[in-house]
Amino acid sequence: MDYTVRQLLRPQRVLAFLKIAVPVLVFFAIVGLLYWEPHVEIAVYNRSWVKQEILTVPPLGGCFSPSAVSPSYNLTDALYGPRRTEVHAGTTLQFGMDCYEFAGTVQPLHRSSPPRPIPGDQRIQYHTYWRTDLAPFGPRQEWMLKSFFATQDTDRTRLILWSNGDLAHNPILQKWLARYPDAFALKVVDYAHLARGTELEGSPLLQVNDKRAWIDGDLVRLLVIWAYGGVWIDMDSLLTRDLAPLLEHEFVTQWDCYDKKYVPMNGALMHFRKHSPYLCEAFHVMVTSDPPRKGTTDWGALLYFKLRRRLLAGGIPPFKVLPFCFSDARSCRLDNRLPDPFASDPRDGRWTMGYGREEGGGLDNVLGKVFSVHLHNQWKKPFPPRGWVERLLLRKYDQELGSA
Ligand SMILES: *[C@@H]1O[C@H](CO)[C@@H](O)[C@H](O)[C@H]1NC(C)=O
Ligand SMILES: *[C@@H]1O[C@H](CO)[C@@H](O)[C@H](O)[C@H]1NC(C)=O
Secondary structure (H helix, E strand, O other): OOHHHHHHOOHHHHHHHHHHHHHHHHHHHHHHHHHOOOOOOOOOOOHHHHHHHHHOOOOOOOOOOOOOOOOOOOHHHHHHOOOOOOOOOOOOOOOOOHHHHHHHOOOOOOOOOOOOOOOHHHOEEEEEEEOOOOOOOOHHHHHHHHHHHHHOOOOOEEEEEEEOOOOOOOHHHHHHHHHOOOOEEEEEOOHHHHOOOOOOOOOHHHOOOOOOOOHHHHHHHHHHHHHHOEEEEOOOEEEOOOOHHHOOOOEEEEOOOOOOOOOOEEEEEEEEOOOOHHHHHHHHHHHHOOOOOOOOOOOOHHHHHHHHHHHHHOOOOOOEEEOOHHHHOOOOOOOOOOOOOOOOOOOOOHHHOOOOOOOOOHHHHHHHHOOEEEOOOOOOOOOOOOOHHHHHHHHHHHHHHOOO
Protein backbone atom coordinates (compact mmCIF):
# COMPACT_ATOMS: atom_id res chain seq x y z
CA MET A 1 0.00 0.00 0.00
CA ASP A 2 1.41 3.38 -0.83
CA TYR A 3 1.66 6.25 1.60
CA THR A 4 -1.48 8.23 0.61
CA VAL A 5 -3.79 5.24 0.80
CA ARG A 6 -2.50 4.39 4.24
CA GLN A 7 -3.09 8.00 5.24
CA LEU A 8 -6.68 7.86 4.01
CA LEU A 9 -7.45 4.68 5.91
CA ARG A 10 -6.42 6.08 9.25
CA PRO A 11 -9.31 5.65 11.75
CA GLN A 12 -9.89 9.37 12.29
CA ARG A 13 -10.20 9.97 8.56
CA VAL A 14 -12.59 7.07 8.06
CA LEU A 15 -14.70 8.37 10.92
CA ALA A 16 -14.72 11.89 9.49
CA PHE A 17 -15.72 10.52 6.13
CA LEU A 18 -18.58 8.45 7.60
CA LYS A 19 -19.84 11.45 9.55
CA ILE A 20 -20.56 13.16 6.26
CA ALA A 21 -21.36 10.18 4.07
CA VAL A 22 -24.04 8.60 6.27
CA PRO A 23 -26.24 11.70 6.63
CA VAL A 24 -25.87 12.42 2.90
CA LEU A 25 -26.98 8.89 2.06
CA VAL A 26 -29.93 9.10 4.43
CA PHE A 27 -30.92 12.41 2.89
CA PHE A 28 -30.85 11.02 -0.64
CA ALA A 29 -32.74 7.91 0.46
CA ILE A 30 -35.51 10.05 1.94
CA VAL A 31 -35.72 12.35 -1.07
CA GLY A 32 -35.63 9.28 -3.31
CA LEU A 33 -38.59 7.74 -1.54
CA LEU A 34 -40.63 10.84 -2.31
CA TYR A 35 -40.21 10.18 -6.01
CA TRP A 36 -39.80 6.44 -6.32
CA GLU A 37 -41.63 3.59 -4.68
CA PRO A 38 -39.32 0.69 -3.96
CA HIS A 39 -40.74 -2.79 -4.51
CA VAL A 40 -38.95 -5.33 -2.43
CA GLU A 41 -40.09 -8.82 -1.75
CA ILE A 42 -37.71 -11.45 -0.66
CA ALA A 43 -38.74 -15.05 -0.26
CA VAL A 44 -36.43 -18.01 -0.17
CA TYR A 45 -37.27 -21.38 -1.63
CA ASN A 46 -35.40 -24.62 -1.22
CA ARG A 47 -34.02 -25.34 -4.69
CA SER A 48 -34.37 -29.08 -4.57
CA TRP A 49 -37.95 -28.64 -3.35
CA VAL A 50 -38.73 -26.29 -6.25
CA LYS A 51 -37.27 -28.79 -8.65
CA GLN A 52 -39.22 -31.68 -7.18
CA GLU A 53 -42.55 -29.99 -6.48
CA ILE A 54 -42.88 -27.23 -9.05
CA LEU A 55 -40.69 -27.85 -12.04
CA THR A 56 -41.35 -31.55 -12.41
CA VAL A 57 -44.68 -32.20 -14.08
CA PRO A 58 -45.77 -35.81 -13.72
CA PRO A 59 -48.59 -37.03 -15.98
CA LEU A 60 -52.29 -36.82 -15.15
CA GLY A 61 -53.97 -39.75 -13.44
CA GLY A 62 -56.42 -40.51 -16.25
CA CYS A 63 -59.51 -38.95 -14.65
CA PHE A 64 -60.44 -37.18 -17.89
CA SER A 65 -60.58 -40.28 -20.01
CA PRO A 66 -64.25 -40.68 -21.04
CA SER A 67 -64.54 -44.10 -19.43
CA ALA A 68 -63.36 -42.73 -16.06
CA VAL A 69 -65.67 -39.70 -16.01
CA SER A 70 -68.78 -40.03 -13.85
CA PRO A 71 -72.10 -40.12 -15.76
CA SER A 72 -73.23 -37.16 -13.66
CA TYR A 73 -70.46 -35.02 -15.14
CA ASN A 74 -70.96 -33.69 -18.68
CA LEU A 75 -67.37 -33.54 -19.92
CA THR A 76 -68.21 -31.81 -23.20
CA ASP A 77 -70.16 -29.11 -21.44
CA ALA A 78 -67.67 -28.64 -18.61
CA LEU A 79 -64.61 -28.36 -20.83
CA TYR A 80 -65.94 -26.88 -24.08
CA GLY A 81 -69.53 -25.77 -23.45
CA PRO A 82 -70.75 -22.22 -24.21
CA ARG A 83 -70.39 -19.58 -21.49
CA ARG A 84 -72.12 -16.26 -20.82
CA THR A 85 -69.49 -14.70 -18.63
CA GLU A 86 -65.75 -14.16 -18.92
CA VAL A 87 -63.81 -14.34 -15.67
CA HIS A 88 -60.25 -14.17 -17.00
CA ALA A 89 -58.94 -10.70 -17.71
CA GLY A 90 -55.75 -11.95 -19.37
CA THR A 91 -53.30 -10.22 -17.09
CA THR A 92 -53.42 -9.37 -13.44
CA LEU A 93 -55.53 -6.31 -12.59
CA GLN A 94 -53.31 -4.45 -10.18
CA PHE A 95 -54.08 -0.84 -10.80
CA GLY A 96 -56.70 1.53 -9.54
CA MET A 97 -60.22 0.18 -9.71
CA ASP A 98 -59.54 -2.18 -12.66
CA CYS A 99 -60.30 -5.38 -10.81
CA TYR A 100 -63.50 -4.01 -9.31
CA GLU A 101 -64.68 -2.73 -12.67
CA PHE A 102 -63.95 -6.14 -14.18
CA ALA A 103 -65.99 -7.84 -11.45
CA GLY A 104 -68.76 -5.39 -12.32
CA THR A 105 -68.87 -6.72 -15.91
CA VAL A 106 -70.29 -9.99 -14.56
CA GLN A 107 -74.02 -9.45 -15.01
CA PRO A 108 -76.37 -10.75 -12.32
CA LEU A 109 -78.66 -13.61 -13.33
CA HIS A 110 -82.37 -13.00 -13.37
CA ARG A 111 -84.04 -14.68 -10.40
CA SER A 112 -87.51 -16.17 -10.45
CA SER A 113 -89.33 -18.32 -7.96
CA PRO A 114 -89.28 -22.01 -8.89
CA PRO A 115 -92.74 -23.42 -9.72
CA ARG A 116 -92.53 -25.78 -6.74
CA PRO A 117 -90.12 -25.90 -3.81
CA ILE A 118 -86.84 -27.66 -4.62
CA PRO A 119 -85.74 -30.22 -2.02
CA GLY A 120 -82.48 -29.37 -0.25
CA ASP A 121 -80.34 -32.10 -1.75
CA GLN A 122 -81.33 -31.20 -5.33
CA ARG A 123 -80.19 -27.62 -4.95
CA ILE A 124 -76.87 -25.94 -5.75
CA GLN A 125 -74.83 -26.80 -2.69
CA TYR A 126 -72.66 -24.28 -0.87
CA HIS A 127 -70.25 -25.68 1.69
CA THR A 128 -68.42 -24.17 4.60
CA TYR A 129 -66.59 -25.63 7.57
CA TRP A 130 -66.34 -24.81 11.25
CA ARG A 131 -63.95 -26.49 13.63
CA THR A 132 -65.83 -26.84 16.91
CA ASP A 133 -62.61 -27.30 18.88
CA LEU A 134 -61.14 -23.95 17.74
CA ALA A 135 -63.92 -21.69 19.01
CA PRO A 136 -67.64 -21.88 19.80
CA PHE A 137 -70.03 -20.90 17.03
CA GLY A 138 -71.34 -17.49 18.10
CA PRO A 139 -72.85 -14.27 16.72
CA ARG A 140 -69.59 -13.31 15.03
CA GLN A 141 -69.69 -16.55 13.01
CA GLU A 142 -73.40 -16.11 12.41
CA TRP A 143 -72.70 -13.12 10.16
CA MET A 144 -71.37 -15.47 7.50
CA LEU A 145 -74.68 -17.37 7.51
CA LYS A 146 -76.63 -14.14 7.37
CA SER A 147 -74.52 -13.00 4.43
CA PHE A 148 -75.42 -16.22 2.63
CA PHE A 149 -79.17 -15.99 3.26
CA ALA A 150 -79.24 -12.30 2.39
CA THR A 151 -77.32 -12.51 -0.90
CA GLN A 152 -77.84 -15.98 -2.41
CA ASP A 153 -81.00 -17.49 -3.87
CA THR A 154 -82.54 -19.34 -0.94
CA ASP A 155 -85.03 -21.01 -3.32
CA ARG A 156 -82.33 -22.75 -5.35
CA THR A 157 -79.29 -23.10 -3.12
CA ARG A 158 -78.47 -24.80 0.15
CA LEU A 159 -75.68 -23.99 2.57
CA ILE A 160 -74.17 -26.97 4.36
CA LEU A 161 -72.23 -26.09 7.48
CA TRP A 162 -69.71 -28.89 7.94
CA SER A 163 -67.99 -29.40 11.25
CA ASN A 164 -65.79 -31.85 13.06
CA GLY A 165 -68.26 -32.16 15.96
CA ASP A 166 -72.00 -31.97 16.44
CA LEU A 167 -73.42 -28.44 16.24
CA ALA A 168 -77.09 -29.39 16.34
CA HIS A 169 -77.64 -28.03 19.85
CA ASN A 170 -76.41 -24.57 19.06
CA PRO A 171 -79.35 -22.15 19.45
CA ILE A 172 -78.16 -19.80 16.70
CA LEU A 173 -78.00 -22.63 14.21
CA GLN A 174 -81.34 -24.05 15.33
CA LYS A 175 -82.92 -20.68 14.59
CA TRP A 176 -81.66 -20.68 10.99
CA LEU A 177 -82.50 -24.33 10.44
CA ALA A 178 -86.06 -23.59 11.46
CA ARG A 179 -86.26 -20.60 9.18
CA TYR A 180 -84.62 -22.19 6.11
CA PRO A 181 -85.18 -25.95 6.37
CA ASP A 182 -84.38 -26.51 2.68
CA ALA A 183 -81.65 -23.91 2.31
CA PHE A 184 -79.55 -24.81 5.32
CA ALA A 185 -78.15 -28.02 6.77
CA LEU A 186 -75.56 -29.16 9.29
CA LYS A 187 -73.31 -32.13 8.64
CA VAL A 188 -70.40 -33.70 10.46
CA VAL A 189 -67.37 -34.56 8.32
CA ASP A 190 -66.73 -38.26 7.91
CA TYR A 191 -63.52 -38.46 5.88
CA ALA A 192 -63.75 -42.16 5.15
CA HIS A 193 -67.30 -41.82 3.89
CA LEU A 194 -66.67 -38.75 1.74
CA ALA A 195 -63.56 -40.30 0.20
CA ARG A 196 -65.33 -43.44 -0.96
CA GLY A 197 -64.70 -44.16 -4.62
CA THR A 198 -61.74 -41.77 -4.81
CA GLU A 199 -58.07 -42.56 -4.88
CA LEU A 200 -57.92 -41.40 -1.24
CA GLU A 201 -60.25 -44.15 -0.07
CA GLY A 202 -58.65 -46.01 2.83
CA SER A 203 -55.53 -43.81 2.67
CA PRO A 204 -53.66 -42.90 5.89
CA LEU A 205 -53.59 -39.36 4.47
CA LEU A 206 -57.18 -38.98 5.67
CA GLN A 207 -55.97 -38.87 9.28
CA VAL A 208 -54.72 -35.31 9.19
CA ASN A 209 -55.23 -32.59 11.66
CA ASP A 210 -53.37 -29.39 12.30
CA LYS A 211 -53.91 -26.65 14.79
CA ARG A 212 -54.68 -23.84 12.42
CA ALA A 213 -57.21 -25.85 10.42
CA TRP A 214 -55.11 -25.47 7.29
CA ILE A 215 -54.55 -28.96 6.08
CA ASP A 216 -57.78 -30.56 7.24
CA GLY A 217 -59.70 -27.55 5.91
CA ASP A 218 -57.94 -28.00 2.58
CA LEU A 219 -58.91 -31.65 2.45
CA VAL A 220 -62.51 -31.16 3.56
CA ARG A 221 -63.26 -28.71 0.78
CA LEU A 222 -62.06 -31.04 -1.95
CA LEU A 223 -63.90 -34.03 -0.52
CA VAL A 224 -67.26 -32.34 0.03
CA ILE A 225 -67.26 -30.69 -3.39
CA TRP A 226 -66.33 -34.03 -4.91
CA ALA A 227 -69.20 -35.80 -3.16
CA TYR A 228 -71.89 -33.12 -3.49
CA GLY A 229 -70.62 -30.65 -6.07
CA GLY A 230 -70.96 -26.92 -5.56
CA VAL A 231 -69.33 -23.94 -4.00
CA TRP A 232 -66.84 -23.82 -1.18
CA ILE A 233 -66.72 -20.65 0.87
CA ASP A 234 -64.48 -20.18 3.90
CA MET A 235 -66.33 -19.35 7.13
CA ASP A 236 -64.25 -16.20 7.53
CA SER A 237 -65.97 -14.58 4.57
CA LEU A 238 -68.91 -12.28 4.05
CA LEU A 239 -70.77 -12.74 0.79
CA THR A 240 -71.69 -9.49 -0.88
CA ARG A 241 -73.38 -10.63 -4.08
CA ASP A 242 -75.14 -13.59 -5.71
CA LEU A 243 -72.53 -16.04 -7.02
CA ALA A 244 -74.96 -17.61 -9.52
CA PRO A 245 -73.48 -16.02 -12.67
CA LEU A 246 -70.05 -17.48 -11.87
CA LEU A 247 -71.25 -21.03 -11.49
CA GLU A 248 -71.06 -21.93 -15.17
CA HIS A 249 -67.30 -22.17 -14.51
CA GLU A 250 -65.23 -24.44 -12.31
CA PHE A 251 -62.79 -22.22 -10.47
CA VAL A 252 -60.47 -21.34 -7.61
CA THR A 253 -59.30 -17.78 -6.92
CA GLN A 254 -56.15 -15.75 -7.34
CA TRP A 255 -54.04 -15.54 -4.16
CA ASP A 256 -53.39 -11.80 -4.40
CA CYS A 257 -52.87 -9.16 -7.04
CA TYR A 258 -49.12 -9.70 -7.14
CA ASP A 259 -49.21 -13.22 -8.58
CA LYS A 260 -46.58 -14.78 -6.37
CA LYS A 261 -44.47 -17.11 -8.47
CA TYR A 262 -45.17 -20.32 -6.61
CA VAL A 263 -48.37 -19.28 -4.80
CA PRO A 264 -50.72 -17.93 -7.44
CA MET A 265 -53.99 -19.57 -6.33
CA ASN A 266 -56.26 -19.78 -3.31
CA GLY A 267 -59.18 -22.03 -2.41
CA ALA A 268 -61.08 -19.79 0.01
CA LEU A 269 -63.78 -19.63 -2.66
CA MET A 270 -64.04 -22.38 -5.22
CA HIS A 271 -66.58 -24.17 -7.36
CA PHE A 272 -66.51 -27.59 -9.01
CA ARG A 273 -69.22 -29.86 -10.29
CA LYS A 274 -70.04 -33.09 -8.56
CA HIS A 275 -67.47 -35.84 -9.31
CA SER A 276 -65.41 -33.33 -11.24
CA PRO A 277 -62.38 -34.97 -12.89
CA TYR A 278 -60.41 -31.90 -11.81
CA LEU A 279 -60.90 -33.00 -8.20
CA CYS A 280 -60.19 -36.61 -9.11
CA GLU A 281 -56.86 -35.39 -10.51
CA ALA A 282 -56.26 -33.36 -7.35
CA PHE A 283 -56.66 -36.54 -5.29
CA HIS A 284 -54.20 -38.23 -7.62
CA VAL A 285 -51.67 -35.46 -6.98
CA MET A 286 -52.18 -35.85 -3.22
CA VAL A 287 -51.67 -39.58 -3.30
CA THR A 288 -48.58 -39.40 -5.49
CA SER A 289 -46.84 -36.47 -3.72
CA ASP A 290 -44.98 -36.31 -0.43
CA PRO A 291 -47.40 -36.05 2.52
CA PRO A 292 -48.35 -32.43 3.33
CA ARG A 293 -46.20 -30.52 5.80
CA LYS A 294 -48.24 -29.24 8.77
CA GLY A 295 -49.34 -25.63 8.73
CA THR A 296 -48.59 -25.25 5.01
CA THR A 297 -50.63 -24.82 1.88
CA ASP A 298 -49.34 -28.09 0.43
CA TRP A 299 -52.92 -29.27 -0.07
CA GLY A 300 -54.13 -25.79 -0.94
CA ALA A 301 -52.28 -23.30 -3.10
CA LEU A 302 -49.46 -25.67 -4.01
CA LEU A 303 -51.84 -28.46 -4.93
CA TYR A 304 -53.91 -26.27 -7.27
CA PHE A 305 -50.73 -25.04 -8.89
CA LYS A 306 -49.35 -28.53 -9.46
CA LEU A 307 -52.71 -29.65 -10.75
CA ARG A 308 -52.94 -26.84 -13.26
CA ARG A 309 -49.47 -27.54 -14.61
CA ARG A 310 -50.36 -31.20 -15.08
CA LEU A 311 -53.63 -30.31 -16.81
CA LEU A 312 -51.86 -28.05 -19.25
CA ALA A 313 -49.21 -30.66 -19.95
CA GLY A 314 -52.01 -33.18 -20.51
CA GLY A 315 -53.90 -31.01 -23.00
CA ILE A 316 -56.90 -30.40 -20.73
CA PRO A 317 -58.39 -26.88 -20.49
CA PRO A 318 -57.64 -25.86 -16.90
CA PHE A 319 -60.14 -24.65 -14.33
CA LYS A 320 -60.58 -20.89 -14.02
CA VAL A 321 -58.91 -18.57 -11.53
CA LEU A 322 -61.10 -15.67 -10.40
CA PRO A 323 -59.24 -12.35 -10.04
CA PHE A 324 -58.24 -11.59 -6.44
CA CYS A 325 -60.82 -8.86 -5.82
CA PHE A 326 -63.80 -11.12 -6.56
CA SER A 327 -63.38 -12.65 -3.12
CA ASP A 328 -60.36 -11.13 -1.44
CA ALA A 329 -60.04 -7.46 -2.30
CA ARG A 330 -57.85 -6.94 0.77
CA SER A 331 -54.97 -8.63 -1.03
CA CYS A 332 -53.60 -5.82 -3.10
CA ARG A 333 -51.86 -2.50 -2.71
CA LEU A 334 -52.56 0.10 -0.07
CA ASP A 335 -54.12 2.45 -2.59
CA ASN A 336 -56.70 0.09 -4.07
CA ARG A 337 -57.45 -2.61 -1.57
CA LEU A 338 -60.55 -2.56 0.56
CA PRO A 339 -60.13 -0.71 3.85
CA ASP A 340 -59.33 -2.81 6.91
CA PRO A 341 -62.63 -4.37 8.09
CA PHE A 342 -61.47 -4.20 11.70
CA ALA A 343 -60.25 -0.60 11.85
CA SER A 344 -62.61 2.23 12.68
CA ASP A 345 -62.89 5.05 10.20
CA PRO A 346 -60.16 7.62 10.68
CA ARG A 347 -61.54 11.11 11.20
CA ASP A 348 -59.87 12.65 8.17
CA GLY A 349 -61.61 10.17 5.88
CA ARG A 350 -58.50 9.87 3.73
CA TRP A 351 -58.25 6.11 3.95
CA THR A 352 -61.00 5.39 1.52
CA MET A 353 -58.88 6.88 -1.27
CA GLY A 354 -61.77 8.29 -3.19
CA TYR A 355 -64.05 5.35 -2.53
CA GLY A 356 -66.63 7.54 -0.81
CA ARG A 357 -67.84 5.64 2.14
CA GLU A 358 -71.57 5.93 2.53
CA GLU A 359 -74.41 3.98 1.07
CA GLY A 360 -74.49 4.62 -2.68
CA GLY A 361 -70.90 5.87 -2.51
CA GLY A 362 -67.81 4.40 -4.11
CA LEU A 363 -67.10 1.80 -1.46
CA ASP A 364 -70.70 0.60 -1.47
CA ASN A 365 -70.53 0.42 -5.26
CA VAL A 366 -67.37 -1.69 -5.12
CA LEU A 367 -68.98 -4.08 -2.64
CA GLY A 368 -71.83 -4.55 -5.11
CA LYS A 369 -69.37 -5.61 -7.81
CA VAL A 370 -67.23 -8.09 -5.90
CA PHE A 371 -68.73 -11.30 -4.58
CA SER A 372 -67.27 -11.77 -1.14
CA VAL A 373 -64.98 -10.20 1.42
CA HIS A 374 -62.42 -12.51 2.99
CA LEU A 375 -61.63 -11.60 6.61
CA HIS A 376 -58.62 -13.92 7.08
CA ASN A 377 -59.73 -15.44 10.39
CA GLN A 378 -59.24 -12.67 12.97
CA TRP A 379 -62.17 -14.17 14.87
CA LYS A 380 -61.18 -12.38 18.07
CA LYS A 381 -61.45 -8.94 16.54
CA PRO A 382 -64.91 -7.35 16.63
CA PHE A 383 -66.23 -5.26 13.75
CA PRO A 384 -65.88 -1.67 14.96
CA PRO A 385 -69.23 -0.04 15.77
CA ARG A 386 -70.33 2.15 12.85
CA GLY A 387 -67.36 0.98 10.79
CA TRP A 388 -67.81 0.31 7.08
CA VAL A 389 -68.51 -3.40 7.53
CA GLU A 390 -71.35 -2.63 9.88
CA ARG A 391 -72.78 0.23 7.82
CA LEU A 392 -72.47 -1.25 4.35
CA LEU A 393 -72.77 -5.00 4.93
CA LEU A 394 -74.12 -6.15 8.28
CA ARG A 395 -76.93 -3.63 8.38
CA LYS A 396 -77.98 -4.60 4.86
CA TYR A 397 -78.07 -8.28 5.73
CA ASP A 398 -80.33 -7.50 8.66
CA GLN A 399 -82.60 -5.35 6.50
CA GLU A 400 -82.81 -8.05 3.85
CA LEU A 401 -83.59 -10.77 6.37
CA GLY A 402 -86.01 -8.73 8.47
CA SER A 403 -85.77 -8.81 12.23
CA ALA A 404 -85.23 -12.55 12.47
C1 LIG B 1 -35.10 -29.19 0.58
O1 LIG B 1 -36.12 -29.96 0.00
C2 LIG B 1 -35.81 -31.33 -0.14
C3 LIG B 1 -36.92 -31.97 -0.95
O2 LIG B 1 -38.19 -31.58 -0.51
C4 LIG B 1 -35.62 -31.95 1.24
O3 LIG B 1 -35.33 -33.31 1.13
C5 LIG B 1 -34.50 -31.20 1.96
O4 LIG B 1 -34.37 -31.68 3.26
C6 LIG B 1 -34.77 -29.70 1.97
N1 LIG B 1 -33.60 -29.02 2.47
C7 LIG B 1 -33.63 -28.09 3.44
C8 LIG B 1 -32.35 -27.47 3.80
O5 LIG B 1 -34.68 -27.77 3.97
C1 LIG C 1 -73.63 -32.14 -22.45
O1 LIG C 1 -73.43 -30.78 -22.76
C2 LIG C 1 -73.55 -30.48 -24.15
C3 LIG C 1 -73.11 -29.03 -24.37
O2 LIG C 1 -73.63 -28.16 -23.42
C4 LIG C 1 -75.00 -30.74 -24.56
O3 LIG C 1 -75.15 -30.42 -25.94
C5 LIG C 1 -75.32 -32.21 -24.31
O4 LIG C 1 -76.68 -32.46 -24.60
C6 LIG C 1 -75.03 -32.58 -22.86
N1 LIG C 1 -75.15 -34.02 -22.71
C7 LIG C 1 -75.90 -34.59 -21.77
C8 LIG C 1 -75.87 -36.07 -21.72
O5 LIG C 1 -76.55 -33.94 -20.98
